[in-house]
Amino acid sequence: MEHGAEETTRARWEKRMAEKPVTPSTTPSGFDVAPLYTPEDAKAIDFENDIGYPGEFPFTRGIYPSMYRGRLWTFREYSGFGTAEDTNTRYRSLLEQGMTGLSVALDLPTQIGFDSDDPTVWDEVGRVGVAIDSLADMERLFEGIPLDKVSTNFTINTTSAPILAMYMAVGEQQGVTPEQLRGTLQNDPLKEYIARGTWLFPVDAALRLTGDVMAFCAQEVPKFNPISVSGSHMQQAGATPVESVALAFVHALAYIDLLLERGLSIDDFAPRISWNLGVVGTDLFEEAARFRAARRLWARLVQERYQPKNPASCMLRFYAGSGGNTLTVEEPLNNIVRVAIEVMASALGGAQAVHACSYDEAYAIPTEEAQLIALRTQQIIGYEAGLTRTVDPLAGSYYVESLTNAAEQKMREVIDEVMQVGVSRAIETGLVQERIMRSALLEEQRMESGEKVVVGVNKFRQTEGAAPIELHRADPEAYKRQVERTERVRRERDAGRVEAALVQLAAAAQSDTNIIPAMVEAVKAYATIGEICKTLTDVFGLYTDPAVSVVSGNQSSGLQKIQAQAHDPKIRILVAKPGLDGHDRGAKTMALMLRDAGMEVIYTGIRNSVDAIVQAAIQEDVDMIGLSVLSGAHVGLTEQIMERLREKGVDDVHVVVGGVIPEADIEPLKARGAAAVFPGGTPFEAVVAELRSLVA
Structure with a gap:
């Protein structure tokens, strides 16, 4: 076809599009999407430098030559849940x-x-994962599982060092050397x-502590990834998919x-840096594109800043997948389809x-x-869908x-x-x-306007509620069994060996020597996680959360559906997160929306004790306490x-509860005094x- 004919075809298409605009x-990360893409949109791409070949810099198409x-x-x-035996x-x-x-x-x-x-x-023991108090628990967790045959990922940060030490100790008991261990610590x-x-x-x-773990593994546990820099948690907090990668890169550069x-060289440790770049959403094309972009940008950043000699130092090896915040309570079986799309996006993006x-x-x-269905989803996509027949x-x-x-x-702009x-x-x-909070609110606005469609939630929503499904219920005896084992340990x-090991650990913490050898000795003596962390906080101190939050500023939620009603009585509400859970996106968003609705909101941040919440409610003279759990x-x-409110003689404060709450728990909560x-x-x-x- 002649060039003029091509132009005529394009002009004809543009005219027809203009007749029905x-x-x-936009994508979830805010990129405008044209109705059609043509070779004109790819003119600036240099194949060799921008796309290239898998296993070759800048690794856009994958870090290995043959990939899948x-x-x-x-x-x-x-x-992970309950005790080590349950999870094993x-x-x-x-x-x-x-x-x-x-x-x-x-x-x-x-x-x-x-x-x-x-x-x-x-x-909170055994609720969202398995309880590990001492080496005795780690031994039971991996009983019958040969550590030289399997790789293990630990989503752990604050207590990464003792968890690594316990894993090494179990490996030693199995006859597996540190050089043979494979796996990953998040340690971010x-x-x-x-x-x-x-x-x-x-x-x-x-x-x-992060530096000690990374330096130790570089020398002693060379096949183990001592860090998995995570974008997923920032995405769960509200960052866009692309923002989450950029912020993870910022943290990695700091490490x-x-x-x-x-005094280490970049090639001593960079090849073992790994990444957690989920949560993967259902926008399949943006997800695949952001993973390709992440590989390319990371390679370029490392090369520009550090000039490594080993090409592996520029490789971005990542773990991805679906996350709870992409799933819906409404029509839960729909989540099977969502997860399948998310796995496909991860594979098309070249995840390891x-x-x-x-x-x-x-x-x-x-x-x-449910977990078997999730595993079968991966297997069907991996073996039946044809995605693995060719690279990228x-x-x-x-x-x-x-x-x-x-x-x-x-x-690059965010970095x-x-x-x-x-x-x-x-x-x-x-x-x-x-x-992150701005991005979270923008997503809420897109949901409200219908720009972002979530089937079963803001479109095609059933009025009769979610279909009942069988749920995992925590074993009430698990806590008792766990405490009994820890007391038995x-x-x-x-006791003398434990005391000596903890003294040695404190001395290592006070010095500039690597703390991991002393940590290994402490866990082998069966010192507990709590004892180890108490020893370290005696040296390092405790972090004090400054409660930095846009909730205390003047920002609005920006949602049109929220309107203050001036004729209503002014409601004063304390929004709090009790316990150890740090996921605060929902609590922050709710606090902003309640304020926009005309209420006076006091937000107390995360990880509040029961006593602190009750004391704050009394001091602030609130009408109600809103718990996010x-x-x-x-x-x-x-x-x-x-119970604390009754002990304080407070009977005029309503307690309402929100969060991840199964329907079966609604009546038990109300029976214990929850007003809503x-x-x-x-x-x-x-x-x-x-x-x-x-309060009417």
């Missing part, structure tokens, strides 16, 4: 069904450094201070600079390991049946390449913005937190709040109407 469209033609991604299912049974079942890597979910007390018999955390503390909230130590101390200051959520994770940790099958798509370029450019301020300063001033261990501990925490219960997915208008009715 289409509405604008040579080896499929690792199938992981994030799992689940792991062995999943491994028998073809899971190729373990991903350990640890409970909140373990993540933050509390023993299970600490009276302040009893209702910076994002805890802005998004996840499982902090314990001051920032400098947390960075020191690299920390180790270079210690993928986690598939179970359809019931919007309610609770998954049942065995979306390469060359005018649309995908345009999105890849746009994502890389946006990531430059934060780096101009400095990582620590950006966290201290709330710059990053405010950026304390009775039977050599996502950890599964809502019944016990609500009961404790009600708002499970996930409750329309905001219904929340406001109920709150107003309570």
